[in-house]
Amino acid sequence: MPPVISIAGLSKTYGTGFAALKNVDLEIRKGEILALLGPNGAGKTTLISIVCGLVRPSAGTVTVDGHDIISAFRATRALIGLVPQELTTDAFETVWATVKLSRGLFGKRRDDGFLEKLLKVLSLWDKKDTRMMHLSGGMKRRVMIAKALSHEPEILFLDEPTAGVDVELRQDMWALVRGLRERGVTIILTTHYIEEAEEMADRIGVINKGELILVQDKAELMASLGKKQLTLLLAEPLAAVPEALSRHKLDLTEDGLSLVYTYETHGERTGITSLLQDVNAASVRFRDLVTDNSSLEEIFVSLVTERA
Amino acid sequence: MNLPAVRAIYLFEMSRTFRTLLQSVVSPVISTSLYFVVFGAAIGSRMTAIDGVDYGAFIVPGLMMLTLLTQSIANASFGIYFPQFTGTIYEILSAPISVVEIVLGYVGAAATKSFVLGLIILLTAAFFVDLRIEHPLVMALFLVLTCVTFSMFGFLIGIWADNFEKLQLVPLLIVTPLAFLGGSFYSIDMLPPLWRTVTLFNPVVYLISGFRWSFYGTSDVDIWVSLGATVGFMFVCAFAIWWIFKTGWRLKP
Missing domain, CATH: 3.30.70 (Alpha-Beta Plaits)
Structure with a gap:
């Protein structure tokens, strides 16, 4: 199966001189769940941010579904949903308004029926008219996921999706991720919870100090290194x-x-x-x-x- | 063209206006009305006419410009600064939107608010003074140009600012003094020759002069010079925005 994301020779050195990524090569298969593991500052978020268009690469190329992320940014970004690590929300907006904005931003026509279904799946429907600032941390995390899924992406990046959430929500999210995978959505998640990667991922990538140490099928990795x-x-x-x-x-x-x-x-x-x-x-x-x-x-x- | 995105940003920004109606519309209308009461009705009755126009009516274009400049900048700068401050700008930057579409959404919404505000102030002024508009089309053109240009300028300030103090810095310390000294309340012909020459370096003079010409047919500087200066400044702002998005300055590391 051809890769849905191809990363070749990707490097990023920030203005401060910090090399966050060093010559990373990675191919992500369509429909898989890839877990990226690595300690803090390893380069996981930088890698995701480059693919999503939030950070400019210093060198290398990234293609999504065969399109270059810079020259064909419209085609690539339309396919991607991102749940960032930080809980960044419009405090004064309602859940409904902020999710509707997300769908529009990605060029999708208004579809209230779809958004209603999405909010119901994420147990947010009864909060749709609540302002973001009145939601709990867990609920905000659900809204972030709803925003990322509002435009029906084929690729979903989850950057530390369950950081700081309770066990119930974590189980819900795992169930959601499995459901998305069954529908053919490619999922890339970074996590500090190894059990999450162990539970969810098809393949594991390990990043340390900006270098991709290995990428391997989870079962093979467990067998060969276990x-x-x-x-x-x-x-x-x-x-x-x-x-x-x-x-x-x-x-x-x-x-x-x-x-x-x-x-x-x-x-x-x-x-x-x-x-x-x-x-x-x-x-x-x-x-x-x-x-x-x-x-x-x-x-x-x-x-x-x-x-x- | 990603029109749904432009529409989404535009409506999202406009909804903020309706949510903050008191701050967005009522507040500038009240403060402008106070100017009319003080300068138009109270002091204006003791002033002589300027270029054959009653003082109360004379200050209307200047007062409108003063409000339009400050409100355009405030609306647009806050519109883009707030997502940067909260971090929600990640969504704009990761969406399939071009710089033109982002500007159309944010600047379009800010300019719309200012335009509507300008019309409300015009109506308010009609209660206090005898208004006449000799060149309504030119007046409308200046109104639109000013709203768009200074909303773009505000958009730039919103990207440049990395704290709330900086957000207020340019409007308070530069734009408001320039507007006050740009002939809002007087004709620059009333100044001594030296100060008149100095005043000509103030870009707001050209805006107010041109706008006043559209009302009363008299101006401090030629109407074409006014129009050219305004359009020129709009292109400077447009180029600066294009450069920011091309290089990622302040937006993308």
């Missing part, structure tokens, strides 16, 4: 790892009641069989064993610290 842990819950506490088990690189928990064995999931031999044989030979008795996958968060931290 580690598993086997924990033996001991019947009796140990003071130290027995000498007979020293070759297995085991960790003993502080209470001496668990032996933790970490192994690579993509390795040809996990070493579990020989470990269990040695445990038996050393007469170490265990009452249970559990295995645990490393989370995306651990993968992310290891990637970022590796390159720091």
Whole structure:
């Protein structure tokens, strides 16, 4: 499937001399959910802002659906909806007025029926005549999403969409994003919540210090970089790892009641069989064993610290 | 042309006027009426006619210009400054809109408000003084040109300003003094030769003079010079706006 967004050699150096993006290449597939992870100041928002036309690139090209974002800005911007990180709203305007403005700005004819449906989906319909300044933070966040969706975009950028929102709203947003994906909308989200990326994304991109470290299918990433842990819950506490088990690189928990064995999931031999044989030979008795996958968060931290 | 966008911005801005009717319309009408009462009725009755025009009637074009200049600038500068201040300008900048369409929406709305305000002040003036308009078409042309030009100027100030103080700086410290010293309340022929020459460097003189000509057929400077100066300033503003959007100055890092 051809990419809906192609980014090639994209760099951005601000007037202060800060290089926010360094030669980034990225292709985003139509209909996928791509999560961009990265610490604060990594360049995620700059990347999104360039594609949306809010920041001018220093070098490189970006095409959206085959159109250049600068020479054919009308064609590209009409396809994109943006939910920015900051809760920027017209305090004195009503929800209805501000959403109607958004639809008009993107060249769409007035369609009150569509906007009504949208506000109902986002549980905003009963607030349509409320001024923005009287809404809670969560409600404002919903309005920001309504504004971004008001012109029926084919690509949606969500910049930290669930930052500071409660669990209920976060679940609602995830459901909404899934619904949009089912309708073929391409979604690019940046997030600090790794669980969000883990839950939602088809692919993960990791940005650090302006460089795109990797972009990979989530499942592949988890498989190739993931580690598993086997924990033996001991019947009796140990003071130290027995000498007979020293070759297995085991960790003993502080209470001496668990032996933790970490192994690579993509390795040809996990070493579990020989470990269990040695445990038996050393007469170490265990009452249970559990295995645990490393989370995306651990993968992310290891990637970022590796390159720091 | 993204006409729905122009319409959306225009209607959004106009709705702000209706929401703030007291501040947008009633306030300037009251202050202008006070000028008419003080300068027209109270002091004007003791003044001699200027160029054959009663003093009360003489100051009408100048007072209208004074209000139009300040209101055009205030409307347009606030219209674009507020989205910058709140951050909602991201939506304008990420929408498929050209600079011409943005200007048509914002400047169009600001100029419309000023134009309507000018007509209301004209009607108000008719209650206080005997008005005659010798060249109504030229009067309408000057009215439109002034509203559009100074709304563009206000739009520039709104982009330039990065705080509320700066937003007030140019209208209060530059435009209002220039309007007062530009012949709103007197003919520049009444000044000593030196000050008359100095006054000719004040661009507002040409506006007021031309506008007054459309009312009474008399002016301080030639009508074509007035018209040329106004149109010239409009093009300077248009070029500055085009440059800002081309370079992203103050708008896009």
